[in-house]
Amino acid sequence: MIRDLLHQQGVPVAARSSWAAQLAHRELAELTIDELAAQLAMPANTVHRWVQRGIVAARKVKVMSHSLWLIHADDATLACLRSRRNQSLVNQNGS
Numbered sequence: 001m002i003r004d005l006l007h008q009q010g011v012p013v014a015a016r017s018s019w020a021a022q023l024a025h026r027e028l029a030e031l032t033i034d035e036l037a038a039q040l041a042m043p044a045n046t047v048h049r050w051v052q053r054g055i056v057a058a059r060k061v062k063v064m065s066h067s068l069w070l071i072h073a074d075d076a077t078l079a080c081l082r083s084r085r086n087q088s089l090v091n092q093n094g095s
Contacts, residue, residue, distance in 0.1 A: 001045065004037075004043040004044055004045060007043075008043065026061075026070055027070075027072070029072055029073055029074040029077075030070040030071065030072060030073065031070070031071050031073045032068060032069065032070060032071070033047045033048050033051065033069050033071065036056075036071050036073055036081075039073075039078065040078075040081055040082060040085050041085075042085055047071070048069070050081075051069050051071065055084075056071045056072070056073075056077070056081070057071065057072040057077075058070060058071040058072070
């Protein structure tokens with residue numbers, strides 16, 4: 001959560017070691033929560049809530065003893081999610 005706050009404020013943060021790098025297989029259009037959050041410039045917590053609410057199609061995989069969500073994010077899905085994110089920002093700013 002602290003990393004997300006720093007990121008939102010534009011403070012550079014060191015790269016995390018990635019569980020995704022240890023995946024045996026994933027589809028081309030699958031992103032982790034952190035990867036999708038980075039692409040959409042939004043907090044990973046929000047993407048995780050989208051997974052929990054079924055807003056994005058995701059599957060849970062096991063990487064060693066850790067669980068990891070993989071989210072289907074082809075070009076069309078990314079465009080829809082960007083639009084959703086932008087609309088959310090507009091609503092937050094009261095415009």
